[in-house]
Amino acid sequence: MTATPETPLPESPLPEAPLPEDRLPENPLPRDKFLWGVATSAFQTEGAPTSDWAHWKIADAADQAARLRGVGHHERTADDLELVSELGLNAYRFSVSWSRVVPRPGEWVQDEVDRCVNIAVTLRQKGIEPVVTLHHFAAPAWLAERGLDWTEDAFVEEFISFATRIVGALRGTVKIWLTLNEPNVHVSGGYLGGMTPPGKTGLRAAHRALVNMLRAHARLYTVIHGLCPGAAVGITHNMLPFRPDRPDSFLDRRAAAILDRLYNQSVLEAFRTGRVTLRLLPFGRIAALPLVGRLDFLGVNYYTRAHVNFTEFHPSRLGYFWEDRTGRGLTETGWEVCPEGFAEVLRAASSLGVPLVITENGTAETDDARKIAFMRDHLEVMQRCRAEGVDVRGYFWWSLLDNYEWLIGLGPRFGLYRVDFTTLERTRTAAADEFAAHAAGRSGTILGDMGETSSTSDQPVST
Numbered sequence: 001m002t003a004t005p006e007t008p009l010p011e012s013p014l015p016e017a018p019l020p021e022d023r024l025p026e027n028p029l030p031r032d033k034f035l036w037g038v039a040t041s042a043f044q045t046e047g048a049p050t051s052d053w054a055h056w057k058i059a060d061a062a063d064q065a066a067r068l069r070g071v072g073h074h075e076r077t078a079d080d081l082e083l084v085s086e087l088g089l090n091a092y093r094f095s096v097s098w099s100r101v102v103p104r105p106g107e108w109v110q111d112e113v114d115r116c117v118n119i120a121v122t123l124r125q126k127g128i129e130p131v132v133t134l135h136h137f138a139a140p141a142w143l144a145e146r147g148l149d150w151t152e153d154a155f156v157e158e159f160i161s162f163a164t165r166i167v168g169a170l171r172g173t174v175k176i177w178l179t180l181n182e183p184n185v186h187v188s189g190g191y192l193g194g195m196t197p198p199g200k201t202g203l204r205a206a207h208r209a210l211v212n213m214l215r216a217h218a219r220l221y222t223v224i225h226g227l228c229p230g231a232a233v234g235i236t237h238n239m240l241p242f243r244p245d246r247p248d249s250f251l252d253r254r255a256a257a258i259l260d261r262l263y264n265q266s267v268l269e270a271f272r273t274g275r276v277t278l279r280l281l282p283f284g285r286i287a288a289l290p291l292v293g294r295l296d297f298l299g300v301n302y303y304t305r306a307h308v309n310f311t312e313f314h315p316s317r318l319g320y321f322w323e324d325r326t327g328r329g330l331t332e333t334g335w336e337v338c339p340e341g342f343a344e345v346l347r348a349a350s351s352l353g354v355p356l357v358i359t360e361n362g363t364a365e366t367d368d369a370r371k372i373a374f375m376r377d378h379l380e381v382m383q384r385c386r387a388e389g390v391d392v393r394g395y396f397w398w399s400l401l402d403n404y405e406w407l408i409g410l411g412p413r414f415g416l417y418r419v420d421f422t423t424l425e426r427t428r429t430a431a432a433d434e435f436a437a438h439a440a441g442r443s444g445t446i447l448g449d450m451g452e453t454s455s456t457s458d459q460p461v462s463t
């Protein structure tokens, strides 16, 4: 079996829906049921021996092992889902491992699909809304071996074929979908900067990859609504405010504006106008795609802000840096803690006119007090933005567990549950208690009025 569009994966009948449709919520994103969740991704929690990431620039034996098994989530799935339940949350975001489901050309591992269906069914039985990401960075290694990546139409066809069958399998249980995780990060790392698979560099490849990712989103939007009536279909977008290093420098301001356009605005503009550009100057490559109206909500991922100095600036390296300019210190990944930037990106994202879901916010801190301070400050900013009228319908902490961090490995502590990286034992942290209290409306802060974790409302999602 080859990976070309002429010879796609064999068709198979769509599986029966595991739960009757009438047990699914009418509207998965009603205004009065705020989603409180945690987010994970398949590769980072369970590894993937047949993925492009399994052999990509391995640092050492520990790194290699982590790429193969993550933090053992594949073997501990039921126990880990119980941890979500113990937090009292009403939503959980996870991704389906493309490379585990399609490990070799033409192969389809139904057990892996059934496992995902079971995760979704288990969550729903626990009163937790499953939110499924169809592509979270890692892809099957065999595609790379054939020279296929997001710059190639054949790759797009393989992904659409995989994703369509997954939606068919999960359609009776899942209503909230994320087609792709952070196209801007995937394109910056893999096609512009060459730091992540497939390791390409250059604006041409980056533009082609971005166009193809957004084309896949547009097609899947229609596929998902066709298979899953009443679904909410979104995409996640990592947003990063860029600050001129020296505010009085015209060149620093120009460089910051260029990076903002490349990194933040290109995706927003694509959904606003249907035009996909990666422009360094007022001219550049433009593609037109049917994206307008094909987004039910935008998933915003926010962690930090960046500083830009023209002398360091280079489009393929992006050339930004982090520095502690708010006095809150840097995180374990070296990122500036900047809740003010969160307000900025939420306001910018809301200009799209679709509801927002914070699909990732979090920080790597071993010190729980620092993690809790980050959480409170960012939740407070979110609440202020909501009071201003920014339509935020959910907040997902990154992450449930400490896990594999791209390009770093097992180290940074993003989890609400601490993972012993040797024994893989999970331990609840004080940050988990804090998050559970916010979700239950027991936080005693200004967030107390938004802690509803259940509702029967079925107002349509306004777009």
Ligand code: GCO
Pocket: 041, 044, 181, 182, 185, 238, 301, 360, 398, 404, 405, 406
């Ligand atoms: C991303 C991803 C996550 C990361 C998280 C922390 O934003 O890159 O969605 O997979 O692990 O953001 O870096």
